[in-house]
Amino acid sequence: MAPGYNFTGLEDYQCIHILLKAHAKACHIYDEKFRAEQQGSVGIVIDTAWFEPASGSDEDKEATERGLQLMFGWFANPVVNGNYPQVMIDRMDERSAAQGYAVSRLPKFTDEEIAYIKGTHDFVALNFYTATYAQWTEESDLSDLSVLVFPDNAWEDTDPPLFRVVPWGLRKTVNWISKTYGNPEIFITENVYSNGGGLEDDRRINFYKVIFNMDVN
Structure with a gap:
């Protein structure tokens, strides 16, 4: 993917760390200079898939939650609660130590940064495309x-x-976000169904009918 960088497992976490601080800075600038006059709303858009447990085992349920927290929670938890998900912090501390790093590959927020980032959202926006089964697996050097x-x-x-x-x-993802992050206002900003073009759109129509008529707890 452009621009063609091959991250080593350090730069990607550093990039998102800076992105989150920049997001908070933009939100505070809006609050200080524009909100009173414009009465607008500020949020963040996050991509995720839904992770469905591959079985009813506790291990697969743990894998599901870890998948959601390390994909969606990576961005959402700092913006809502001020810091990375605890499961992500613990996991990265453990993996980094096992890999010989003196400190975690996941950067740390200072107490001041946590307070500055926390609550920098009026809404949470979701890009959702698909779901996958999640199965617990042994530790791997290939993936955090x-x-x-x-x-x-x-x-x-x-x-x-x-x-x-x-x-x-999609329905399960929205429900999980609501339960995990205190029922924030949620905008669905992307939801893909590819049909190769044309006007014969029955499959996409059925897709949305299922979404809006489904009762999923």
């Missing part, structure tokens, strides 16, 4: 997530193949 992810082959694919069509995944 260390979650085995795979689709159900029975799930409909798009044309051309892009993302598996899992409408209930």
